Amino acid sequence: MRTATNATIAAALAGSLLLASCATYTGQTNAPDDPNRTGRGALIGAAIGAAAGLLSGDSAVERRQRALVGAGVGGLAGGAVGAYQDRQEAQLRQQMEGTGVDVVREGDNITLNMPGNVTFAFDKAEVQPQFYPVLDNVANTLQQYNQTIIEVAGHTDSVGTDAYNQQLSQQRAEAVANYLGSRGVVRDRMITVGAGETHPVASNDTEEGRAANRRVEITLVPVRS
Numbered sequence: 183m184r185t186a187t188n189a190t191i192a193a194a195l196a197g198s199l200l201l202a203s204c205a206t207y208t209g210q211t212n213a214p215d216d217p218n219r220t221g222r223g224a225l226i227g228a229a230i231g232a233a234a235g236l237l238s239g240d241s242a243v244e245r246r247q248r249a250l251v252g253a254g255v256g257g258l259a260g261g262a263v264g265a266y267q268d269r270q271e272a273q274l275r276q277q278m279e280g281t282g283v284d285v286v287r288e289g290d291n292i293t294l295n296m297p298g299n300v301t302f303a304f305d306k307a308e309v310q311p312q313f314y315p316v317l318d319n320v321a322n323t324l325q326q327y328n329q330t331i332i333e334v335a336g337h338t339d340s341v342g343t344d345a346y347n348q349q350l351s352q353q354r355a356e357a358v359a360n361y362l363g364s365r366g367v368v369r370d371r372m373i374t375v376g377a378g379e380t381h382p383v384a385s386n387d388t389e390e391g392r393a394a395n396r397r398v399e400i401t402l403v404p405v406r407s
Contacts, residue, residue: 257407298396307353321365352376
C-alpha cells in the first residue's frame with residue numbers, strides 16, 4: 183500500500199538531499215584496441231559472476247531512509263519486509279522476461295542487472311530509445327512499491343583510463359535515474375553511483391566478459407521502520 187504520494191515526498195524532501203550532477207565527457211573513446219587495456223584486462227573483483235549489488239554504503243542508505251521516513255514513507259518491519267520484496271521481485275521478473283535484464287535477489291535486496299549493449303550505444307550515456315519500454319515498466323513497479331531506496335550504479339569494462347571509465351559510469355547511472363524520474367519515480371529515493379571498472383562480473387580478457395561488465399545495476403533496498 184502506498185503511504186505517501188510522490189508529490190508529498192518530493193515536497194517534503196526538496197532541498198534536503200544533495201544529488202550528484204552529471205559530469206561532462208572528456209572526448210576519449212573506449213575503443214577495443216585502446217592500449218590502456220593492457221595489464222588491466224584481467225581485473226577481477228570479489229563479486230565475479232554475480233551482480234555487484236549495493237555499492238553506496240550503509241551510511242548513505244541510512245541517511246536516505248531517515249529522510250524518506252521523515253517525509254511520510256512508512257517503514258517496513260519484521261516479516262513484512264520479505265513479503266513486500268517477494269511481491270516486488272515477482273512482478274519485476276515477469277516484466278523483465280525476455281528483455282535481457284537479469285533480476286537478482288540477495289537477502290531483502292533486489293538488483294536489476296541491465297546490460298550496457300541494450301541500454302546504451304557504444305561510448306554514450308544516453309539511454310537508447312528502444313530501452314524506454316523496459317524502464318517504463320520498471321518505473322511503474324517502483325511507483326507501486328514506493329517503500330524502497332533505489333541505488334542506480336553504472337559499471338564499465340577495463341578499456342580506457344580509470345578516470346574516463348569512472349566518469350562514463352556515473353553519467354550512465356545519472357541517465358537511468360533521470361529517465362526514471364521523468365516517469366514519476368521520486369528522485370529523492372534514488373542514489374547514483376559511478377563504479378567505473380572496479381566491480382567486474384566477468385573477465386575483461388574476452389569480449390563477452392567486457393560486454394557483461396558494461397552494465398547498469400538498479401538495487402532496491404526496503405525502507406525499514
